[in-house]
Amino acid sequence: MKSMLITGANRGLGFGMIKAILNQPKENVPQIIVAACRKPDEANELQALAAENSNIRILQLESKDLDRYPAFTKEVADIVKDGGLDLLINNAGIGSRFHRIGMVKSDELIETFTVNTVGPIMLTKNILPLLKSAAEKNANAPQGAAKAKIVNISSILGSMQANTDGGHYSYRCSKAAVNAATVSMKVDLKGTGICAVCIHPGWVKTAMGGPKAPLEVDKACKRLVNTIMQISEEHNGGFYDLDGKKLAW
Ligand code: NDP
Numbered sequence: 001m002k003s004m005l006i007t008g009a010n011r012g013l014g015f016g017m018i019k020a021i022l023n024q025p026k027e028n029v030p031q032i033i034v035a036a037c038r039k040p041d042e043a044n045e046l047q048a049l050a051a052e053n054s055n056i057r058i059l060q061l062e063s064k065d066l067d068r069y070p071a072f073t074k075e076v077a078d079i080v081k082d083g084g085l086d087l088l089i090n091n092a093g094i095g096s097r098f099h100r101i102g103m104v105k106s107d108e109l110i111e112t113f114t115v116n117t118v119g120p121i122m123l124t125k126n127i128l129p130l131l132k133s134a135a136e137k138n139a140n141a142p143q144g145a146a147k148a149k150i151v152n153i154s155s156i157l158g159s160m161q162a163n164t165d166g167g168h169y170s171y172r173c174s175k176a177a178v179n180a181a182t183v184s185m186k187v188d189l190k191g192t193g194i195c196a197v198c199i200h201p202g203w204v205k206t207a208m209g210g211p212k213a214p215l216e217v218d219k220a221c222k223r224l225v226n227t228i229m230q231i232s233e234e235h236n237g238g239f240y241d242l243d244g245k246k247l248a249w
Pocket of ligand 1: 013037039090092156201205206
């Protein structure tokens with residue numbers, strides 16, 4: 001893999017995944033890691049990591065700024081050039097407060113849906129030509145290998161079958177929708193060699209996961225990255241946990 005793009009790269013799982021990717025054997029570390037975040041000037045840890053690793057390129061992206069996606073894509077294209085983009089990780093996301101049906105608020109539903117669902121779908125749409133370029137460049141990859149990958153970071157809270165507690169309308173619906181989008185991506189991109197998956201990263205100690213989460217960021221991200229690296233055609237269109245175990249929709 002030569003190049004990748006990850007959103008929400010400044011903290012939490014996004015930053016953790018970049019560190020885990022850098023910690024892989026040298027031959028697996030992409031030559032270009034485009035790290036998108038909404039406030040690069042305030043992304044001190046990411047800036048420090050980029051100062052030590054010249055393969056990290058930081059770009060600004062606010063998920064809700066949908067009008068900027070074409071210009072952002074051009075910036076990514078100028079970085080990756082003819083090689084295209086081998087891996088897109090749609091990671092940026094927001095949680096929402098737990099509400100039962102009586103307290104659901106439309107503005108929270110819309111905000112969460114915009115960041116967690118509209119953002120990943122529209123970014124994938126814009127970035128697609130770069131993924132297709134990479135897939136064409138990787139045409140001679142071994143049989144069954146993904147020639148380019150889309151990873152949508154989802155959540156078990158988007159699973160219908162796992163929903164025994166109710167509530168959480170905004171977050172659950174936004175992640176269930178991104179799961180549905182992943183299946184459509186698989187169908188729409190048939191024959192391109194591009195594989196799309198959604199992954200529940202586990203309950204992890206980030207700002208979103210909170211201090212009671214059982215998983216540490218570094219350990220979870222190591223497992224996540226290991227799973228992402230092994231995505232092949234057989235995984236296309238599926239929903240997995242951080243170890244690549246299939247989850248129920
Ligand atoms: P954090 O809250 O720690 O980090 C969220 C990241 O998303 C930050 O980089 C944040 O940037 C970015 N972000 C939020 N809103 C926007 C926006 N409007 N535009 C651009 N970037 C934005 O969360 P996690 O790292 O835990 O979550 C990462 C992903 O994992 C999310 O999709 C989440 O739903 C999913 N997930 C996490 C779980 C957990 O237990 N942690 C469990 C299941 C799923 P900024 O710093 O600028 O706010």
